Each structure stands twice: as C-alpha cells, then as structure tokens.
Amino acid sequence: MPHLILIADIGGTSSRLALVGKDGVPADIQIHRNDSFAGFEAMIEADLAQREPAVVRTVGGAVLAVAGPADGELVKLTNRDWAFSKRAIRRHFGWQKFAAVNDFEALAYGVPALGPSDLVPVGQGVAEADKPILVCGPGTGFGSAGLLRIGRQFHALTGEGGRVRLGAANAEEVHILAHMLRELGPVAVEHALSGSGLARIHAILTGQTIAPEAVIAAAGRGEGDALATCHTFLRLFGRIAGDLALILGARGGVYLAGGVSAGLAPFFEGSPFREAFEEHPPFEARLAATPVNIITHPTPGLIGCGQLGGRLAKTLKPNLRVV
Template identity: 75%
Template sequence: MPHLILIADIGGTSSRLALVGADGAPRDIQIHRNDDFAGFKEMIEADLGQRGPAARASVGGAVLAVAGPADGETVKLTNRDWAFGKRDMRRHFGWQKFAAVNDFEALAHGVPALGAGDLIAVGGGVAMEGAPMLICGPGTGFGVAGLVRSGRQRIVVTGEGGRARLGAVSTEEARLVAHMQEELGPVVVEHALSGSGLARIHRILSGAPLSPEAVIAAATRGESAARASCDVFLRLFGRIAGDLALTLNARGGVFLGGGVSAGLAPFFNDSPFREAFEEHPPHQARLVETPVHIIVHPTPGLIGCGQLGGRMAKTLVAKTLRPNLHVV
C-alpha cells in the first residue's frame, strides 16, 4: 500500500519537491526550474519519473503549496500562467489524499518546527506566549499569513496582502510610487516588495537595469548605489511589516520569509528596516517589544508541507494496519 506523501513548494520561478512519511520530515528533496515545464502535471510527472517506479508506487497523496490563492477548486499561480483543478489532479495521479495550500500558509505551518539556526533576529523584543504570529515576505510576489492559537491548536489564516495598495510617507517614497504608477497603474505592495520590485527600485533610483540578484551582489561588494536601493527596499519592507503586525496584533513574533528576505539578510540590522517597523505612532512601544526574525532555512515551505503531509501519511499507515473485517 502507498504510505508516502509527495510535498511541493511551488513558487513563481522554481519549485521544491520531496517525499514525507508519518514523521513529517521531508526527504529526497528535488528542485526544478518552472521554465522547464508547461505546467503542474508535467513537472510532477518529471519529478516522479526521476524518483523511479518504486518511489512512485509508494506515493499515496500530495500536498502542494502554491504561490497564489488555493481555496477554490481551480488553483492558479499569481505570477505564472499555471493552473490545475484539484479533483482532476487527484484523479490524474490516482492519489488517495490531496491538498493544495497557499505557499505562505505552508510556511506558517512550518514556523513552529524551525530551529534557532534557521532564524536570524532583527532587533530585540520578546514573543508573547500564545499571541498571533505574522509570516510575510517578498519573493516572486509578496506573501502574507498569520498563525493564531485556538485552544491547543494553531490555525493558519491567509490573505493576499501583496495586492494591498502601496502609499508613500516621504518625498523619496512618493517619487518611487509616482514612477511605478506611470509604469504599472495603481501601485500595490508587491510592485515594490518582491524580487522584481527590488530591481524596479534600483532602476528608478540609479538608472541601472539590474536583476534583483545583481543588485544584492553589488550591495554585497559595497557598491553605494546598490546598497542605497537595498536600504530603500528594507525601509518600505519594515513599514509594511509593521502595518501588518499591528493589523494581526502579532505579538507572538514576525517571521520574514521569501527568497529576497534571505538574500538581504546580511543588510537588515544596519538598514532602516527596524526603525520603519517600529515607527507607527502611537503604538511604537508595542512594536519595539515584537521580535522579528528572518527565515534562512533553505526550504522552509517544505517544512510546513511536511507537517501537513505527515498527518496525511499517518492516515495511510493506519489504513494499511487496520485489520480486515469479515461479516459472518
């Protein structure tokens, strides 16, 4: 009987897939470039093909975390023209169990399982036991999720915070927003706070059309224009994270996910991030007390998918162990 669950963290640019058993620990992680495939099915077929017939036969279900809303029957990536129907996906692969979740929902499920080595603190603060936690951050887009406690259970709530309108609180920000409005129309958070947003900020401020990776690399080399662009990005990020922390009352802590957060990790503590995070009168004191951590685990979305997949795997194992009932 199949007893493993295929788990996948599917972003706009790349995807990470693994197998998980009842222990919830991801194993045999494979990373794929989305550009190499026409869609979800093709990528999963290729992944299972690489694992071999025995591994494929052992898979009885899947948990797919996608960079987009996942609460309907049809699931679409926000920043890539990929979509699937949940019932069709389950039938196609013959899975007994199947779930699709937003990528930041999966990330939120994984936060309690992260260790000290998976996190970098930004400033001080002490988490309030049992209080809501905020998970947010830039990658291909800008993801937002909350982790709240109900009795002994933790419940994840998700939204599309990256599509909230972005305003300005300084002359420099007003200039950026005005440029983005000319190019994109109404400006939303992820127009600035995403990988493409970092590149856009740098181009507007310096005139140089660099990729986000190149901007970070130049800042790492000490190039002043790139570092200035990173500081502007991190100031905006701090302000938006502070807005969201107040909205959710995230006194249990703020966790910054997404590939861009990890890439910029060396710059946070010497940037305007924490000042902008706290500068929310009259609630500065509340935000000063709120701890902020960057998630630097290489595959944090898979940790969360593993928690969900482990629960599924337990049901498959229980089914195989259940004794046959005979009617006399």
Template identity: 65%
Template sequence: MSHPVLAADIGGTSSRLALIGLDGRPTDIRIHRNDSFPTIEAMIETDLSARAEAGRRVRGAVLAVAGPADDEQVRLTNRDWAFTKAGLRERFGWSRLAVLNDFEALAHGVQVVAPADLVAVGGGKALPGAPVLVCGPGTGFGVAGLIRGGDGHPVVITGEGGRARLGATNATEARLLAHLVRIFGPVVVEHALSGSGLALIHQVFTGDKLAPELVIAAALAGERDAVETCHIFLRLFGRIAGDLALIFNARGGVFLAGGVAAGLAPLMAHSPFREAFEEHPPHEARLVGTTVHVVTSTEPTPGLLGAGQVAARLAALLD
C-alpha cells in the first residue's frame, strides 16, 4: 500500500492503533494508555511519529470512539477528549476520515471475528443475509444493528438502546428496580446492565461493595453470592437481548460484545440468560432459532477489526 489507512479503537482507558491495507486486517498494532496524553491529537501524533516513514504515508483514518460520533464535534463519553473532524483532517493532512461509535465498529467487526473467538450460548441457526444485533454492557450498554445495503455492503444502525426504560418481570427484579428508582429516579437499561450496574446489583443483594471485575472473579471461583449476582444480571441481560433481537429481527445472529460480556462468558451456559432470551411469548420459536455468541477476542479487538473493515474501503479510494 502506497497510502495505508490508520485505524483506531479508542476507549476510555486505552487505545489501539494499527495500519490497514486493502485486505482490512490490522497490522503493526500499537497500544497506548490514554492517561499518557492530554488530547487525542497528541496520542495520534505520537503514534504516527513512532511509525516513521509508514506514519508519514498515512492519508486517511478510521476512528472508533467510545461516544456519539455522528456530529462534526466528537466528545468521548468517559474521557475529557474532544475534537472536530475537520480539525483532525487539517492537522494530519488526511484526505479522508471516518469516525464511528464504538458499537458501530463492533457491528462491522463481528463479521470477521475468528470462530475461535466466539462462544455460543444455546443453539439456533443464523440465516445468511438476515439482520444482525450487537449489544453489550460496558461503561454503559451499547446497541447496534447490521443489515445488508442494496449494494451488498453492510449498513450499521446505531442508537441509544442503553437509555431505554427498564422494567421488572419477577419479584427479584422488582426489588432491584425499587432500589434503582431511589438512586436514579427513572431507571434505564444501563443503570443495571453495565459494569457499575453489576457492582450495584451485588451491593443491593449482599451489602458488599465490590468492583465488577471482582464480582465476576468471585463468581468464577464458585462464591455463592457472587454467582447469584451474576445470574440476576444475566437474566436481565438475556431478557433485554431478546427484546432487541425481536426489534431488529436479528435472525442473522446476536453477538454479545464488550469486556463485561466476555468476562461472564464462562457462566452463561448454566445461567438464566438463554431462558430469559427466549421467553418472549408468542415469539419463543423465533428466538429459540436465533444464535447468540459472546465475542471474546482481545487482540485485535473487535472494534479495531471493524474499523479495519471500513478503512479497507477508504484504502481502495486512496491507493
């Protein structure tokens, strides 16, 4: 490639940057701690400088960011970084720039994730060409749908599904919801289905304050209260994923993405997740036939893979 494209998966804590050619595969992946840089521009500048001649040949970029990306000004949700698209293009001399929401990038990325990096939850059979759903808890709860456009290229639909109102379907969920109402007022999905939500569920039912990764670790070690916390979380997760699968008609498959989902993957087979996913009368049969997979890949991340798929199309225009 005479002009490789820079692809980046930019999270709240760290960023992964790589060069992309016509095949869309990330090469020379470099990981940066965001705390080391005052701005996103400084981080990109340091990365390109370290790539020497290859960095100087970059004429375009695809950035997947943890935040809304559809306006000219982009601000990360959980880091004090903001930029304008025109400002980045001018500063780095890029003729082409695409900025994606992180779940938009994930939806592109799940198409090329290796089978070894997918953990099936239940059965079903994906229908080729049918809509695909990607969702998952992290700092919030991300949602994206993928459909095939008229030209055969994938089209990703994003939204704020994590801000949909959350209800209760049994006594345990009603008890949790009552606590959440006292804390938040109107309760939305990501108040419960997020990393902080997992920690809060554990606190509500046990009285213990534990970081979400410690709750998951305790559950994996067989600690009873932590297992119960994760089962409450996974039942909610299954129900909301089932709701979204019906909304998107996701007969092409459901992919559960993000670090929280990957951490919980070993617990899902013996949890209420799949039962809650399918329990949507009168459409149980449709959901029984819908495949669900947890995305566990870490290097490259699904977000970086997705940015790479978009970057490949830019590379074809630049070369």
C-alpha cells in the first residue's frame, strides 16, 4: 500500500533525496553529485536502487525541488543542462502524485519548521506575526522566494531574484561591475552573488583565480585579501537582500539560504552586510527592525519538500498506479 513520497532537493551541483510520510519528516537522506548522472531520471533510478525494494514499493509519489523555474510542463535547471517533462517523469516512475517546485519555494515552506539551532542571527530585529517572509541567497546561482500565511496555511511566492540586473552603489562596486560587464555583457545579481561570483570578485580585486571554497578558507585563516573579498561580497549581498525585503515587505523576517551563505556565516559579524541591508533611505528604520537569519541546517530544502510531501502522502490511495 503506497504511503511514502520521494522528496528531492536538486541543486546545480548536488542533490539530496529522502522519503517522507504523512508527518512530513524526511527520513533516509541520500546525497548525490549531479556530475555522476546524465539527468533527473538516471539519478532518481540510482537513488531508488540503493533503497530496500519493499520500501520502494510503498512510494506513491514525489516532490522535486529544482534550481530553476518549475511552473511549466517542461522543467529545466538554470545552471545545468538537465530537463524533464512533468507528465513523462510521473508516467516513467508510475507515481500517483507528483509536484515540482522551485528550490527556493521549497526552502520557504521549510522556514516555519526550523528551530533556533538551525539559524544564526545577523544583527537585531523582531519579526511581525503573519507578515511576509523573504528567503534568498547564493549557491550555484542566487535564489529568492517569499512566504505568506493565509488563514492556517503557508503559501510560497516564487521569483527569479538572481536574474535581476545588478547595479553599483560605490566606487569599488563600479570597478567590479565594469569588469563583469566587459566579461559577461549585462550583469545579473547571480553573476556576483553566487559561488562563481565570489571567485570572480576575488579575481577582479586581487588578480588571483581560485575556487570560492579556497577564498572562504583563506579568509578563515585571516588572509587579508580573501577577507576583503568576503566583505565586499557581503556588502553586495546585504544591499540586494535589503532591496528584496523592501519589494516583498518582509516584516516577517529575512532568511539567508544557500551553501555560500552558510559558508560565509563566520564572517557576517564585522562585515558591511547589515549596514548595507539597512541603508535604503527613507526606510532605514523599517529594515533595522527586520530580523535576518542565516540558515545553517544541513538540508533545509528537504525540510520544505517534506512539508509538501507530507500533504501529498495524506492523499495517496491504495494500489493506484499511473499508466
């Protein structure tokens, strides 16, 4: 009798898959490197093959969170050449229920289930009850989503904040933007605010071409050039997060997600992030009152997928297969 939902948080670099029942709590989490597979179906097949056959037979549906738009029939990753048809993948696996959502939509749904141990506050602020929540941040790209409470249920608002055009607010940012413009043409937010963006900023400022992980590691060792790069990155991040918070009216709080946010968590204190976040006249006081938290939970996307998967698990019917 089907009673489980397969959930997956599929990023540009790696994917996390788990199973969930009606309680919405992810179990048996498996992590895969996307480079090991040709596409979505191959990765899911490999994941299911690693699980107990008796358990796999009880999987009646799936929720896939993908790093890209998911509102059409054809779903494509923004930063990897992977795509699937919703109807075709559901038929391929014989799932009763299926949902595809943007990865930051899943993150947004997971925010209410996070606890204090999953978060690191950045500055002060108090969330206003039932006000919009913003989730945004850099990873392989830059994602953003909103969360609204309507009645007794939360509803996510998806967007593509990473593709908004990037501007400059001081001389250093003008210098960085000019370099990116020559290299890339019109510059989007995620050209700077992403893992590759961190490496790009470091190369522009220092002439050194190293991986973003190496920049963060060097900053952790106290190397001045790397720490300056991280602070420049965090100033840009703070300004963009403040922009998005004003657009959404995010008085319910701002949550910073993505692997780069978590990696840079030790450097937020003492950086220009909070100052740049609040420096949006004439709304400095509003943003100063807005709480900001870094999400440090290791699999926050799966938490949100679990919430959605739990809803689907409650609707599964005995022995019904898709044909």
